[in-house]
Amino acid sequence: MEVPMQQINEKLIEKPISSERIYEGAIVNIRRDTVTLPNGKSATREVVEHPGAVAVVPVTDDGKVILVRQFRHPIGQLLLEIPAGKLDKGEHPDDCARRELEEETGFVASQLRRIASIFTTPGFTNEIIHIYLATGLTATAQHPDEDEFLAVEYYDRDQIKELLAAGELQDSKTALGLLLTESLR
């Protein structure tokens, strides 16, 4: 598994030359960069800048997982997902996880543990999602963002396994978070 770093660098690394701002949006910004390839030629790379996000697998004391069903405009359909949300500016991922869990599901967790940090699609965006396992849950009140509409649903362990096996959990962070949680049980 050991490969000399210097050798990898020379063979694989791209070096930035210039950058053009394309779009400054509410959630994402777009830029178009020019890079030098390892062979000395240049290439264009489109980059979607994202602030980063958290996602939380909330498991109740009786072993149920809390999921949220929500409409995703980019794909034009409802998706069943683990609660998640973008990092506010300067916000620590742990704080964001607590906040999003309570906003979207109405639960607070006495234990919160980061189980992974993953790049959603590193070919075109820097988005990273920190995935947490939340346990020791206590019900408070759901209070989603003004433009956010969610249905909170509960699934036991067998139902989660069925949904995964049937390919019905099509959201990447959700399938990954639930498989990681299952591997920890």
Next chain:
Amino acid sequence: MEVPMQQINEKLIEKPISSERIYEGAIVNIRRDTVTLPNGKSATREVVEHPGAVAVVPVTDDGKVILVRQFRHPIGQLLLEIPAGKLDKGEHPDDCARRELEEETGFVASQLRRIASIFTTPGFTNEIIHIYLATGLTATAQHPDEDEFLAVEYYDRDQIKELLAAGELQDSKTALGLLLTESLR
């Protein structure tokens, strides 16, 4: 697990009102849509349009997984990933999986099985990745795209488990594809 569809629709679905083209790129396009929310108010949704992609978990006859290490400009670092690539226009995902596997690793597979189709980050893009398990591998020749530089590496089952447990597989499709493959063994 049953919820009446009509009730879900009224409570959760957003309806498109208008759409503005922001950027037409080489890999992604950007548009800014206005939608009507379930409460009747309107909101803006930024959408990154992506052609879709495939990813392949190649497992050799002696149980090793073939991964590719490549530089990802958006995150400015090298990532260890399963072979993957975008769908060409009109290309069937099965054909794309065969093509990308051979281009990136130099192997052809006698068995190719789709094990999942996942949305990478449905909050802002329609990108879907079809994940395949490839077995019955025969070596031919690696021939990556002109602007693609990859190191091909081999990992046995225990090494994959170690990498997953250590959080060293940070690419979402890769972690998910390998966990799904492990759950099928």
